[in-house]
Amino acid sequence: MLEVKDLVVAYGAEPALDGVSLSVPDGALTAVLGANGAGKTTLLRTISGLLRPRSGTAALDGRDLTRLPAEEIVRLGVAHVPQSGGVITELTVEENLRLGGLWRWRRGDLARRIAAVYELFPPLADRRARAAAALSGGERQMLALGRALVAEPRLLLVDEPSLGLAPRVVAQIMAVLRRLCDDTGLTVLLVEQNARSALSVADRALVLSLGSVAVAGEAAALAADDRLRHAYLGF
Template structure:
């Protein structure tokens, strides 16, 4: 059977991501300068750095919301530069932006079905929705609640569930722990780790909560003023006090 139009063949969707010499700016002012690093399939990489380091810009460029001035982003060997945002999503790229973006006027169930719209039909969609409820039990109890009625933690679960239901190979998250209670943060981080292990999901996690991010990450990449200043195993970054004091503020 041929692949669905607009999607890569399943055999090629491994989630290997290579960012090479990426330069991005707004109005002629560079924000990212010659950024290069890669992610292996199933790997969690914590993208770290102070406010203004370029983390959000990098994630938005990956998703196709911001154009690159030069360089490339390759997913399974394919350069994403010429693909629109929706085409990148069909190739397996999912972005969960900061602000816990859900459709406030829709119920939890409707939000999830919206996320599953192009990936699943019929019985497969019902199974996919049920799988998200198994993953996030609080959402199952609130399935008929509107998005604006949810707590901050529930909204973040819904945003993550809506991304996962489309079965991405690469998941990019921008500050998912922002404003959440420590217990909720721990639950979300545990879910991300489990998804990476069970689904082979490649995760790029931009976080100010360095300790939480490094606790589940395989590697960490540190940005400072749009440049990569460190790329190392998460355990090494967690114990490098000089680097933490210089670039991560603790």
């Protein structure tokens, strides 16, 4: 579904991505792993149109996204959940979810899509009229994911969903992402520093190191390779 080729992105003179290429299969969960500063967040921000590359392409079903405005990329079926979620704390849970349908062309069935999010994340249903500022960290992450899902994306970009969350909540979030792939055919590109959790649910994985792809392959194979795990993933 997504094909990234020779992507170069720089902040000033320093490249954050230096010739990155990767493929994201339709309906699969692909994990992007690596240390802080490896270029993981930059990769997602470039795919979603928030950054412009110096060169290279990121194509969705053959259509290059790198020169399109972010709202057009959303209309094509790409949703981006940024690091720390990015929910609007002054708005209620329901109001945040309604924002998820803003740029998608199918807006008539918004109530059905919001109801599906409440079914996926029951704590949000109980707090639908509450301001997002009153939610726990885990509930805010659920809300950020739910807002993206309201748009019914084909490709979901998720940046560090485990950041600052308790292990139990991390396991719940990862299980939901896996279930979405299996049950709905959603394609997920997951950026994570928690390599163990990401590999437990991913189909494929790649490791970024200093802006380049250090290794890529089946997630189970990477998790089973002691040398690779110790060298790149820290466990």
